Amino acid sequence: MSDNSHILVRVEHTFQASPERVFDAWLDPAMIGRFMFGPALREEEVLRIEVDARVGGAFSFLVRRGGQEIDHVGKYLEIDRPRRLVFTWSTADTLPETSRVVIDLVAGKSVIGNVETKLTLTHEMAQKWADYADRVQGGWTKMVAALGGIVDNG
Secondary structure, eight states, X not given: OOTTTEEEEEEEEEESSXXXXXXXXXXXXXXXXXXXXXXXXXXXEEEEEEEOOSTTOEEEEEEEETTEEEEEEEEEEEEETTTEEEEXXXXXXXXXXXXXXXXXXXXXXXXXXXXXXXXEEEEEEEGGGGGGHHHHHHHHHHHHHHHHHHHTTO
16 A cells, blocks of 8 residues: 555544553443444444454444434454554445554553553545545544543543
8 A cells, every 4th residue: 555545644642541451442342332432422323333353353333423324344454452453444335445444552651650551543544535534533533532531540
């Protein structure tokens, strides 16, 4: 994949939580429903969250937003707990086209010695979605911040 045919959206966030706690949230349907979707983030209703958390496994996050059902789907490409998670990302209506999301987690210590985790999320999309890059970045930023509200110091 060349930079000419794809754009990268990057979001970084530091959590006051262990890498394991942050990583596990990305594969737990109950947690996904709290930080990625639902009324706490935007006006939508979570209809179904299904996760087959293994390399080659798939996920489906079905929501109703603005009277429309949207099924966010993907497949897990890499699961290296608690360091890295890679998956495809699409909506059911745009398949077989997908984008790719990479989540890298690095453990550290805060200034006062508490465990913290730096997350770098990179979303790689086809160039034709360039007009949506700011919206995608804003969405991931909001979701990652919501995750922080759940896992920090928990």
